[in-house]
Amino acid sequence: MYAIVTKTQLAHKETLFEVDAPDIAAKAQPGQFLIVIPKQGGERVPLTICAYDVQKGTISFAFHEVGKTTKEMGTLEKGDHLFNVTGPLGNPSEIKKYGRVLCVGGSIMIAPLLLQSKAMKAAGNHVTTVLGCRSKEFLFMMDEAKAVSDEVYVASDDGTIGEKGMEFLSDLLKNERFDRCVVMGPVVMMKAVSDITRPYDIPTTVSLTPIMIDGMGMCGVCRVTVGGKMLFGCVDGPEFDGHKTNFDELIKRQRTMLPEERLSSILWETDGGCQCGRR
Ligand SMILES: Cc1cc2nc3c(=O)[nH]c(=O)nc-3n(C[C@H](O)[C@H](O)[C@H](O)COP(=O)(O)OP(=O)(O)OC[C@H]3O[C@@H](n4cnc5c(N)ncnc54)[C@H](O)[C@@H]3O)c2cc1C
Numbered sequence: 491m492y493a494i495v496t497k498t499q500l501a502h503k504e505t506l507f508e509v510d511a512p513d514i515a516a517k518a519q520p521g522q523f524l525i526v527i528p529k530q531g532g533e534r535v536p537l538t539i540c541a542y543d544v545q546k547g548t549i550s551f552a553f554h555e556v557g558k559t560t561k562e563m564g565t566l567e568k569g570d571h572l573f574n575v576t577g578p579l580g581n582p583s584e585i586k587k588y589g590r591v592l593c594v595g596g597s598i599m600i601a602p603l604l605l606q607s608k609a610m611k612a613a614g615n616h617v618t619t620v621l622g623c624r625s626k627e628f629l630f631m632m633d634e635a636k637a638v639s640d641e642v643y644v645a646s647d648d649g650t651i652g653e654k655g656m657e658f659l660s661d662l663l664k665n666e667r668f669d670r671c672v673v674m675g676p677v678v679m680m681k682a683v684s685d686i687t688r689p690y691d692i693p694t695t696v697s698l699t700p701i702m703i704d705g706m707g708m709c710g711v712c713r714v715t716v717g718g719k720m721l722f723g724c725v726d727g728p729e730f731d732g733h734k735t736n737f738d739e740l741i742k743r744q745r746t747m748l749p750e751e752r753l754s755s756i757l758w759e760t761d762g763g764c765q766c767g768r769r
């Protein structure tokens with residue numbers, strides 16, 4: 491059992507947990523992920539590590555409540571326990587001195603993206619971080635972004651804060667040279683940013699989120715196509731070349747279980763599991 495040491499509400503349905511897991515904290519690196527089973531007999535949920543503290547023996551991850559398991563996890567409080575946490579899984583990010591690095595995060599993936607910004611800065615890079623959100627009320631971790639970056643930009647889908655959409659990146663790239671781009675966020679956003687960096691030949695890394703089961707290379711559910719080759723998101727990734735990724739296939743595969751996922755969420759809510767009164 492893994493105790494929740496702190497619970498931070500980042501936005502309405504976005505939460506950050508710091509969890510007591512010394513063995514994982516001792517090995518964790520930026521870019522890696524965990525498989526969390528919040529309750530015994532429950533589903534396995536892959537979540538990206540967004541902080542680790544070797545001294546305290548804790549790891550942190552942030553999640554967006556999208557379906558049954560993440561909604562259920564959102565009802566847990568500080569002092570509650572997660573049934574199981576496995577990790578660190580996947581390959582660490584390639585952190586080197588590249589020069590000028592552009593780190594782009596969207597939605598809940600802003601949290602793990604900032605771990606990359608921090609590591610890139612510590613490696614001696616000039617770091618520009620872009621925080622993307624749906625609208626003003628979904629923006630979080632602005633101060634944390636400023637603390638680990640040389641420059642910070644904000645973009646929202648509806649223009650309620652910062653730039654409207656990610657198109658401003660085209661102008662940014664026309665005026666500033668970048669040696670590397672790291673993108674973490676919804677698949678459509680990672681695709682759009684990869685399309686923007688491609689004409690400038692900026693090596694672009696994306697963190698892919700295919701449906702996963704074991705997270706250890708055994709089931710094959712997490713197949714992705716990169717550079718025409720079939721690879722496993724969990725053991726070959728989760729980070730891949732954004733200019734070679736078949737995003738359309740990934741989007742299609744992510745939707746494979748949609749009817750079952752919707753049903754599972756509805757059944758849980760109608761069963762009273764959601765404790766809707768607390769919202
Ligand atoms: C390597 C990896 C790292 C991830 N890191 C994070 C993270 O740090 N924070 C976070 O909030 N989420 C992250 N995800 C996505 C997260 O695992 C899913 O949102 C979660 O499994 C949904 O579980 P659920 O039962 O609540 O919803 P489900 O009932 O399984 O799904 C509900 C909705 O979410 C969509 N969904 C399901 N799985 C995924 C997925 N893998 N990617 C995108 N959409 C999905 C479904 O299409 C559906 O619309 C990551 C996924 C992977 C593979």
Ligand code: FES
Binds near residue numbers: 702710725
């Ligand atoms: S999740 Fe099973 S092989 Fe990757």
